Amino acid sequence: MAPTIRPVTETDLPQLHQLICALAAHHGDTPNVNPNQLRKDVIGPSPWYRVLVAEAGSKGLIGYAALLPLGQLQSSAKGMDMHHLFVRPSARGTGVGRALVAACHDLCRTLGCSLMTVGTHPDNHAAAQFYETRGFVPRLPSGPRFAISLDQPLT
Numbered sequence: 001m002a003p004t005i006r007p008v009t010e011t012d013l014p015q016l017h018q019l020i021c022a023l024a025a026h027h028g029d030t031p032n033v034n035p036n037q038l039r040k041d042v043i044g045p046s047p048w049y050r051v052l053v054a055e056a057g058s059k060g061l062i063g064y065a066a067l068l069p070l071g072q073l074q075s076s077a078k079g080m081d082m083h084h085l086f087v088r089p090s091a092r093g094t095g096v097g098r099a100l101v102a103a104c105h106d107l108c109r110t111l112g113c114s115l116m117t118v119g120t121h122p123d124n125h126a127a128a129q130f131y132e133t134r135g136f137v138p139r140l141p142s143g144p145r146f147a148i149s150l151d152q153p154l155t
Contacts, residue, residue: 003054003062003096005103008042012053015061016042023086027121042066049083052103054096063087065100067107070117079115080108101134 008016017035024031033041042051054063063086070079082104087096108116118136120127132138148154 003056003091003099005052005054005099008051008053008064010039010043012061013038013043016051016053016064019061019064019086019088020084022088023084026086050080050107052100052107054087054091054100056091056096062091063096063100065104067104067116070115077114078111079113079117080104080111082116082118085118097130098134101131 013035017033017038020033020038021031041048048068050067052065052067053061056062064084065082065086066084067080068083070081071077082101085097085100087100105116117139118131120131128138
């Protein structure tokens, strides 16, 4: 049975939280998002992320993808970065990831985007191959980038 791909809803938040924590654990990260913060970030009046979920009937949520906006003001180009793509281990290899990527692609086009990006760990060759077989092309780094914690004052 093919999963249903749809936007996240309020009732999905506990399961989505579990999936996010599973992805963090997979990467050796410690998640610190809680369901209340998640609600604000993905459903609130001005959600920061666009999240699509994959639901498989009584199995509940078996995967999700999260998109973040991108833009190039000088060219008016709009895009989305697929910040997260996660499928439960028991559902991998069944087409769930392909369905989520396709739904993200369609959503981006609907939103007027001209570009969708995704990143992987440099050693994750399986993910790179997955994306390349979907039509993604590798992008070279555009140069140094910098960050500052907003808890720290500018000097």
